[in-house]
Amino acid sequence: MFSRNRHRDYQPVGDLAHDHAEEPLLESFELEEGHEKPPPRPPVTPRSIIYYLCLNPTRLCGLGRGRWKRLIVRCILFFFIASLMLLFITPIFNPSYSIRPAHYKGNNPHNEKVFIAANIIDEDMIRGPWGNAVKNLVELIGPDNVYLSIYENDSGDGVKNALHELSAVVKCRSNIISGHIDLDKFPRIQILPNDSRIKRLSYLAQVRNHAIEPIEYTNATTSTSTITKFDKLLFLNDVVFSPRDAADLLFATGVSTTGRTTYHAACAMDYINPLKFYDRFAMRDHEYYEAGLPFFPWFVNGGRNADSFHDVMAMSDSVRVKSCWGGMVAFEAKWFRQQDLPQKPERELKALRFRSEPDAFWDASECCLIHADLEALVTDSHLGTQARIFVNPYIRTAYDANTFSWLEFTRRFERLFTVPHMLIGWLLRQPWAAVRRNDPVGRTISRREWTYQAPARPPPKDQKFGIADIPQFGRWETVQRQATPGGWCGFPFLLALKNEYKPGERRWEKIFEPPGANRPAFT
Numbered sequence: 001m002f003s004r005n006r007h008r009d010y011q012p013v014g015d016l017a018h019d020h021a022e023e024p025l026l027e028s029f030e031l032e033e034g035h036e037k038p039p040p041r042p043p044v045t046p047r048s049i050i051y052y053l054c055l056n057p058t059r060l061c062g063l064g065r066g067r068w069k070r071l072i073v074r075c076i077l078f079f080f081i082a083s084l085m086l087l088f089i090t091p092i093f094n095p096s097y098s099i100r101p102a103h104y105k106g107n108n109p110h111n112e113k114v115f116i117a118a119n120i121i122d123e124d125m126i127r128g129p130w131g132n133a134v135k136n137l138v139e140l141i142g143p144d145n146v147y148l149s150i151y152e153n154d155s156g157d158g159v160k161n162a163l164h165e166l167s168a169v170v171k172c173r174s175n176i177i178s179g180h181i182d183l184d185k186f187p188r189i190q191i192l193p194n195d196s197r198i199k200r201l202s203y204l205a206q207v208r209n210h211a212i213e214p215i216e217y218t219n220a221t222t223s224t225s226t227i228t229k230f231d232k233l234l235f236l237n238d239v240v241f242s243p244r245d246a247a248d249l250l251f252a253t254g255v256s257t258t259g260r261t262t263y264h265a266a267c268a269m270d271y272i273n274p275l276k277f278y279d280r281f282a283m284r285d286h287e288y289y290e291a292g293l294p295f296f297p298w299f300v301n302g303g304r305n306a307d308s309f310h311d312v313m314a315m316s317d318s319v320r321v322k323s324c325w326g327g328m329v330a331f332e333a334k335w336f337r338q339q340d341l342p343q344k345p346e347r348e349l350k351a352l353r354f355r356s357e358p359d360a361f362w363d364a365s366e367c368c369l370i371h372a373d374l375e376a377l378v379t380d381s382h383l384g385t386q387a388r389i390f391v392n393p394y395i396r397t398a399y400d401a402n403t404f405s406w407l408e409f410t411r412r413f414e415r416l417f418t419v420p421h422m423l424i425g426w427l428l429r430q431p432w433a434a435v436r437r438n439d440p441v442g443r444t445i446s447r448r449e450w451t452y453q454a455p456a457r458p459p460p461k462d463q464k465f466g467i468a469d470i471p472q473f474g475r476w477e478t479v480q481r482q483a484t485p486g487g488w489c490g491f492p493f494l495l496a497l498k499n500e501y502k503p504g505e506r507r508w509e510k511i512f513e514p515p516g517a518n519r520p521a522f523t
Contacts (some may be wrong), residue, residue: 040454065087091412096296097393098412100477101317104252104394106244108141109259112231114250115333117211118146120238121155126162129235129240129401141250146172151210165232175214181206188453189360189494191511192465192473197496200508201346205354205366208235215336216271216351222307230333230341238260239270239327239397240404249395250330254318263318264335264387265371268395269298270327273404282325282367283391285309288488295422296414300431301422313418323371323489327397335377342381349380357490360450361513362436364489372486376441391470436487444473444480448517453476471514492517 057287117132120126138146147172152159160178167176186203188196215230232250245268253266272278276294283291285299285308292300299308299319311319331352334340338351352373354366375387396411398404425431439445452474459465494511501507 024502043337082459086417087413090415094415095412096414097315098408100248100394102261103255104248106140106247108145108247109146110122110251111142112251113145113229113333114141114147114232114234115212115230116146116234116236117208117214117215117371118148118150118236118238119152119207119211120150120236121152121159122238123156123158123162125238126159127167129404130164130236130238131166133241134166134236135170137246138170139465140243140247143171147175147214148172148174148188149211149214150174150176151179151207151213152177153179153207153210163276166294179210183497184257187358189496191360191470191494191496193455193459194461194463195465195499197494197499199356199363200495200497200517201356201363201366205356208354208366211235212336212353215333216338230337233331233333233336235329235331237270237325237327237397238303239399241268241328241397242399245395246328247299249328249392252317253330253392253395254390262388263390264328264332264374265324265389266318266330267324267389268322268326268328268397268398269391269393270325270399270406271403272399273403274410279325279367280329281289282323282365282370282489284321284323284488285372285431286320286322286323287431288437289433292430296411296417297421297423300425302425302431312393317392317394319393321389322375323368323390324389324391325365325367325397326391326395328395329367335374341377344380352377357486359447360452361492361494361511362449362490363493363495364486364513368487368489372489376485434488434490435492436483436490439483439487441483441485442486443483445483447481448476449479449481450474450514450517467511470511471516474517476514476516 029333036521067403079178116137118134122130122132125131132147138148150163150166152163155178163176163178167174174323181203183198184210185202187196187207188198190196212233212235215233242431249266249268251261254261254263256262268276276293277298278294280291280294283298285291285303285306287303287307289300289303289304291298297309300306301309307320335352341349341351347521352370354370355373356366371387371389374389378387380384396404396407455473492513493512495508496511497508498505
């Protein structure tokens with residue numbers, strides 16, 4: 001069918017498999033004269049891959065500049081569409097802390113006795129959402145199961161009248177006092193020749209102690225019965241809260257198979273706006289680190305085990321922490337009653353009370369120190385048992401009614417914040433810990449403390465000094481101190497009450513420590 005090629009240079013092709021059986025095909029090929037053998041292809045290395053991916057993407061993809069721009073636009077569009085899908089899918093199929101556990105009933109199933117303590121100076125809150133919530137909470141717990149103690153001081157006739165109206169409508173036994181606190185009885189910190197200050201946290205600790213003082217009474221007579229022993233203590237700030245949530249915090253958080261709670265303390269979470277958690281000053285995770293950024297998941301995936309972070313991601317109602325507050329906190333009441341504490345032959349245990357740090361330029365929240373003291377008291381009482389202190393993210397409070405109305409909605413989107421939270425926390429090198437985090441409680445340690453030094457010649461009384469002048473009137477000294485619980489609560493500054501302030505102005509200020517302490521703020 002086909003004729004043989006008759007070209008004069010034609011030669012029949014032999015069988016390569018036989019003609020070159022002993023000579024590789026490539027090696028038998030010889031270049032024509034004047035040609036050189038091509039150089040070997042450079043090896044593929046990580047550096048070359050980075051170059052092609054990052055520095056010369058056009059060559060890698062074989063795209064022109066126009067087609068490359070179109071690809072970028074498509075990638076951006078894909079990212080935008082994926083983000084929208086996540087925004088709609090997450091609150092429906094993967095919300096955060098929205099579906100409460102089945103045993104959350106908003107009641108008092110075992111008729112436990114509760115001591116409710118509060119400090120509040122907001123007249124509108126007393127007559128509005130706070131007062132109504134307290135009244136309804138008493139009904140949920142049972143009036144015969146509740147003792148209500150409210151203490152306010154020096155807040156004016158409007159607050160006094162509002163509290164008097166509240167006491168007339170609550171049906172439980174109550175102790176509502178409008179008192180006066182004499183500031184002259186507080187210790188003062190001398191910072192300048194003509195300027196000594198009272199620690200704000202010393203003042204707040206005493207105010208809180210006035211509210212819980214009646215818990216030591218042996219008998220608290222209600223309208224129909226006598227309470228001889230309290231099971232729970234609930235401390236309320238001036239926050240907007242749900243009575244059902246408060247009951248679930250008290251009676252449903254971290255329950256065992258018996259249906260009874262197992263916590264020593266359990267906290268709500270307070271919000272200053274619909275997305276931002278507020279009280280990081282008192283919050284410490286399960287490894288004594290400061291909380292992360294003030295939005296979900298609140299804790300950092302760092303440290304040794306990151307227990308708090310993993311509890312949040314598991315949607316636990318009992319997130320393990322070392323300290324918390326959150327505007328509303330429930331305690332086992334026995335730790336605040338001297339007569340209920342176990343007896344120790346070697347030394348007497350002391351019931352819990354709020355306190356502050358004595359150092360001039362080292363402050364810690366009284367709400368954090370109470371948990372540090374609780375941990376130490378539980379350990380001393382039960383031969384090394386760890387205190388069970390939980391945060392319950394299902395239970396949330398707010399500082400105004402508008403913010404509170406948004407919390408059920410915004411929590412459904414919270415999981416979207418996980419990756420940004422982890423990324424920013426990594427960039428900030430979180431978690432952070434106070435420099436005294438590892439102080440061995442009860443042992444003598446060396447510390448750097450600021451000591452005021454009066455000038456050789458007293459200045460005129462009318463001479464004015466400012467905060468910037470503090471370093472001129474003192475020095476840092478190394479002293480020996482016995483370490484107390486809660487070194488991990490502290491920060492290197494002074495929160496001081498102002499000696500003079502204008503109406504509407506904040507009554508306190510933050511004063512940072514003078515230079516020269518030679519210690520890091522965080523480790």
